[in-house]
Amino acid sequence: PAHPRHALPSVPMASPPPSVSPHRRELKLRQEFVDRVRFARSKNPSTATPWDRFVALSLAVRDQIALRWIETQRTYYERDVKRAHYLSAEYLLGRALRSNLYALGMQDEYRKVLGEIGIDLDELFEQESDAGLGNGGLGRLAACFLESLATLSLPGMGYGIRYEFGIFEQAIRNGYQVERADEWLKFGNPWEFARPEYTVPVGFGGHTMHVPNESGGFKIIWKPSTKVIGVPYDTPIAGYMSNTVNTLRLWAARADQEFDFSLFNAGDYLRAVEEKNHSEVISKVLYPNDSFEIGRELRLKQEYFFVACSIHDIVWRYKKSHRDFSKFSDKVAIQLNDTHPAVAIAELMRVLVDENQMEWEDAWKQTVAAFGYTNHTLLPEALERWPATLFQRLLPRHFELIGEINRRFMREVMSLFPHSPQHMARMSIISEGPEREVRMAHLAVVGSHSVNGVAKLHSELIQTQLLKDFHALYPERFNNKTNGVTPRRWLLECNPGLASLITERIGEGWATELERLKGLEPFADDPEFRTRLRTIKMENKLSLAGLIYDLVKLRVDPQSMYDVQIKRLHEYKRQHLAALHAVTLYLRAKRGENVQPRTILFGAKAAPGYRRAKLIIKLIHAIADIVNADKRQTAVRVAFLPNYRVSLAERIIPAADLSEQISTAGMEASGTGNMKLAMNGALTIGTLDGANIEIRDAVGEENFFLFGLTADEVLARRAERYDGRRALEGQPLLAEAVELIRGGFFCPEEPQIFAPLIEDLLGFDPYLVLADFASYAAVQAKVDVAFGHADDWTRMAALNIARVGQFSSDRTINEYARDIWGVEPCRITSLRDPSLVPDSGPDPV
Template identity: 50%
Template sequence: MRVTETTQEPPSSPVTVSSFADEFVRQLRYEQGVDLNFATKDNLYQALAGTVRGFMIDNWLATLRTQQATESKIVAYLSAEYLLGPQLENALLATGLESLARGALTSLGLDLDDLEGIEIEPGLGNGGLGRLAACFIDSLATLNIPAVGYGIRYEYGIFRQTFVDGRQAEQPDTWLSKGSPWEFPHPDMAVEVGFGGYTEQVTDETGGSRTRWVPSESVSAVPYNYMVPGYGTHNVNTLRLWSAKATNAFDLQIFNSGDYEAAVRAQTVAENISKVLYPEDSTPQGKELRLKQQYFFVAASITDFITRLLPDDFALTNLPDRVTFQLNDTHPVIAIPELMRILVDERGLDWDVAWDVTRASFNYTCHTLLPEALEVWSVELLGRLLPRHLEIIYRINEQFLAGVRAAFPGDELRARRMSIVQEQPERAVRMAFLATVASSKVNGVAALHSELLRDKVLNDFSGLWPEKFTNVTNGVTPRRFIKLSNPGLSELIDAAIGTGWVNDLERLRELEPFAEDASFRAAFRTVKAENKKRFVDLLATRDGIELSSDALFDVMVKRLHEYKRQMLKVLHVITTYDRVLKGELRAADLTPRVVTFGAKAAPGYRMAKEIIALINAVAKVVNTAPELEGRLRIAFPANYNVTLAEKLIPAADLSEQISLAGKEASGTGNMKFALNGALTIGTLDGANVEIYDLVGADNFFLFGLTEPEVQDISDAGYRPGSYYEANASLRGAIDLIASGAFSGGDRTTFQMIVSDLLDKDRFMVLADYQAYIEAQDKVDVAYADQEAWSRAAILNVARSGFFSSDRSIRDYLDRIWHASPVPVVK
């Protein structure tokens, strides 16, 4: 039976409301050990999750059997982050069980929506990188591509953000405090991972000499499997996350001697590896732990793939025919020397043969243009923690530089620039260079980003290997970010063009004529109004923030980083406030506006934390200023995550994508907002360029310097103070901050921000300020004409189908991976 036209047939058939309810009660009784009458909400959620999980298992096992039987090529996605979001709602959608589950729970006097709200989402990612990885594994399963995602099962994940006196404070993210019903632990499949020690030369069974690494310590990597169901298919792929355990967790003799802490010290040291996502690395201990994390998960993953997903007699010279290891940024790049170590030291392949296999097996996605974001590991740390890998890197580099010198004779400066091992300011390994040298393909994640990556960041390498560089623009899954998060819009689209668009997002183009239909525009506005009301109600309950839904919802949600320029948004708010204070603008003439921020700052990133404090300080003043008559408000809910995003993004009218041109790799939030009917105010940066080209200039608020203009100003010597001196509005906004207007009269509170803006302003906030203010004035004018605004918003939805992660995966398959679908037939 089919539940709705847009979902697949439930995998276990026949299934009815009654049988679902029976299975739910069985789960509650025999797995949770409680009776329905005495069950807590947590018991009920766990039983519901177990019931839904049970309906996916047969398809999951069938997928594994089918892929192994066909000996198909597998995409092994190596990522330090997976920001998955809530699992229950996605599993119900993918399996087509939502209406059955709702009916079954209703028959038992329970409410599905109530139980969905119990779930704590896995905090396994920091932002866009992890959310992209989650979108990609969703699309891989939906497109029937054999794939396994590999990562780390962080016990605490990304921190839970709170505010104390307006300043960010980090709390542990205890997402596992009540267990996770979606994972399958497999301690029987654990992999031993070594660290430290030394290398030695040994004689192998053929009489030849080879290198052996003798680690001084080891930990056990225990896999936890998550099912990744495809939508509209029987295929269910696997996400395998590794948890670190001690190989010898407990010493009874030491315990009996009375030293109880020492008895479990090995367990503590081992488990630290998978304890926290991105441990603060401003200390040597933090740096070491980060490198341990990276090696830990890739070493376990490569061993797992070779020993468990390949036949015992498989010839590893054919490895590229069976796998493509995709490096999601530089975090997994240590996998390259690890594969070489296995092939040469453990499997006895000739170095050159192993190198050919390795280069054909890896591909590298670069997600940044910022030099400081391209990881570099000191030779001292690598040599101490992974001595054999450093030897392998040295040999790779020596061989590579010989090729560079042969291709560019006499150009020793080029060889130094391209060396994988840098000499200054300390001797260190440049992981992006290693990834580029050892990969078949290197891709950026938006057209502009890939161009700058090829022509500026890695230009020496593209000069040597132009064919190696390509682009795959990012995308987002329409299942979670329209179908689940915006049911009102989803139903409106269904009624207009039918239901097939969820797996063929380019079909949204069929909505274009409806932008001229007054009744459709009215229905579209109704959906937006309902989404705003839903978000306002959520913030009132979740955060105690009281807002009016009758306003322009202006949203800036993303990681707090100076290049993303949350500071520019703050200056716009302060400027509006200052205009009213000075009588240049009447409050009654303001477009009612709710400015919503969502952002976490890295724990050690002081300037980012200062900006968060400033945003909250400005909010405290602006939100209570009688002069504004409540027509301008700031909302900054703490701990922005996928769960909150699913309510906020559909409510947004205006999407703030205002990074300095040439600094944002792509962005995916910009895509989610456009697909949900928000208009973008943005620079020509990252995927904004492609959004602008697709939706049209009339449906996008463009401002700011272009990347070449940014470069020209930098080359000429940027003087931010000159913009302050020449612009009265800018001067007024900065002077308000400096005067203590937002800090109880204390002029020193935000002096760090003021000084940085006037003296450094690395990301040219002041240079783009006036253009941004003028663009925001255009927003106010445009929003006043709701018919025209609705038309533009509908066209944003209609023309953004390109930004499906399904399209991204097809591009990867065509340009990089060359893997084929293997559908499960039932």
């Protein structure tokens, strides 16, 4: 069926025969749901719990997707298409039921069918756990990309790890972050399919051997000391209003021998399951704390585990249709989502050279042509480096291979920089020094034909600063692919009121061609349109106000400005800058000054080992406790919403008035929250950093609140050893706020708790929080004035919505497919009954 409100299908969807009336179709959908309740949950509809109903509906929807999934994979196999393979340590998928209903165009049908039997569809949505397989923008970007691949009918597949406990569930105790296991799989996952028939053995440790081969030379065999089994779990990724369904394959670790009967019979019950416990910890938790040696080892094991499984799977699929590897890179594109999967380059070389006896030069040519590398950071410490001793102990063959790659690469470096040992030292994949390290970003650049940043400024800084030497050697490899977000989840689904208004004014089709939003520009000057836009925003704010009360027991005024900063907690993202501003607003308000009412909202998780980030969370809570309890003022409210995740973002973003994108210039690669918020009509206050620059260019500088130092000015301040104390001169309000925090006013039970944070700010603070404060506060004053003129503010919001069409992940993925992967659309124009189609070879799934 065609989507009833928002977008036309990009290809013909399979639909029921014309003879099937809407009434008969509704009866069929209802019966399928009831059957699933009975046969999958063994319940009657009247006794089924909301969870039972959620599972039943998910399985009914999954059946609809499965036919498309089978046909998609069969078509890819029969046509021998080139596929993109996306390797990512993170996937922040969010909830799937609503997205899949929208993808099929069935959400309104099911709402009607279920409503007639007394079931609220929204209640079923709330039963689903977020798949917590990511930490921030990296994982959410990967999820958007997979959805766009399928929507655009591009052959692709995602690979990652099936973390049993995800990142963590954030609880707050006395203002402190407490990490709890995120048991997202506790009741099962109705969307995944276990594939135990496709397990992959993965080795660690051991040694290598040189043995003679048939041609009189020798080959190298790796003899691992331990093995782990990778079990694949497949999740269908359905394209929006398209028959294409791609696959996300996540790997779970299992023991090679789960139970030792001889030890059990001897009474050694703990050792009988020891191997099982040691093996399965690999896929337990995302990013184990690497502050300790054992954590670093586990993290490297995780990365190699999922890479080895994925490369095995990619090669296996290729070999089903090809006798040799001469066309490997013509059929296979592999994208590295940051440095976590970079060891895949060495693993593919091992498979080609050791297991398939390819000549080194031929194997290297295919490897470089297949791989692309996306860099996501400008922080040197975030570019992974592994101690050579650890790497060699865990992956001895890969260490040898990287050594040979590096030896050949150093010859290239010497030819370009013949008298510069400094270049060799800077560019070597294996660093020399007191502790030798394997530099994974260097391996990724050397082993890939494409190296891209994720925003224009980011890509420029990669080429001129972070990887300057490599750009001099391989200028043709470097390019930019500005990030994007899927408008289906981040507008169509999460903000249905706004989506309906857009469709009413510019027609259908915009959800798959977001540039059509340009058609809204004339309506920015239409008073009736602006009134409708304000009404929709207020409805969203009222809804969020209820959620805020449920989460933190704080009543907020929906008429106030919702000032929102939601992102991973890091000092460079400067949540403490927004917190300082909240204190100055509070000081002004309690003295009786006229302050624009604001509800300042934070949502963020701090990495478990990142103490300073966790202290900033404590600071925000301490400020909130004092500010919200002070009866002398009601203008300022502060709330930290715990356990920030995709489903919470979907509630916050449609309600936001002001989007805080305040990172230190030159430190944010791109950001995608900035795009989601602008797409939903929030105005941005931000620095010239990441994608902020391109958003400002798109929406118009008059519709963007710019403040702060530029990236070049930041470098200059650091070079002169900037002292934060100087920023307090001439700013008595800021000085008072700083002193109150340092002196324990906001945390009298632990008066010295924030002193280290303040000392950082007053000394050489590389994030320049105090240096940017005066500019930030001055622009925030302009924000106050603008928000007070509701009609003008709404006009600016309307223009933001109308002008952000370029930030769709569809545009980004089209650029990857065209410029990096060489992947063409493969449209599934009709569905065949699987029972009537003869097998076309090995299982194509």
